[in-house]
Amino acid sequence: MAFANNGLISVKSAHTVKVTADRLEQILNDKGMTVFVRIDHSVGAKHVGEVLRPTELIIFGNPKVGTLLMQCSQSAAIDLPQKALINQDEKGQVWLTYNSPDYLVxxxxxxGCNEVITKIETALANFSKTATMP
Incomplete structure (x- = not known):
């Protein structure tokens, strides 16, 4: 199950936050993407004496595709590299969320970048589906 809201696409995961993030990171690596950083916001919260449900952010990209997008509109650089948020909601459900390419458009x-946008849409949908499915 997936839904779009406010420029975000959220996909329901059958796994924990850690497992979903691990799966996504492996998929990205297998596809030759660059994983720049993985941030565990829950650990950050713990360091300042706060509690946060499991929440991880993976920042990743592919300069071959990202550069093409920035050539179409250089301001897109503010939203690149791509980000995937994996978090557990108040009901215990885990979600993988990313920016909708249509929102970026x-x-x-x-x-004049339809081919690049379609490529990004397809890749993000495939990565998220594979990372979240049982």
């Missing part, structure tokens, strides 16, 4: 007034 609207936000940055991207024109």
């Amino acid at each position: 609207k936000r940055h007034n991207i024109k």
Whole structure:
């Protein structure tokens, strides 16, 4: 199950936050993507004496594709590299969330980049589906 809201696409995961994030990171590596950093916000919260449900962020990208997007609209660089948020909601459900490429098109007034956007949409949908499925 997936839904879009406010420029975000969220996909329900059948796994814990850690397992979903591990699976996504492995998929990205297998596909030749660059995983720049993985941030565990829950650990950060613990360091300052706070509690946060499991929440991880993976920042990743592919300069071959990202550069093409930035050539269409250089302001898109503010939203690159791509990010995937994996978190557990208040009901215990885990979600993998990422920015909708359509949102980026609207936000940055991207024109003439349909092929690149389609490639990004397909890749993100495939990565998230594979990382979250049973």
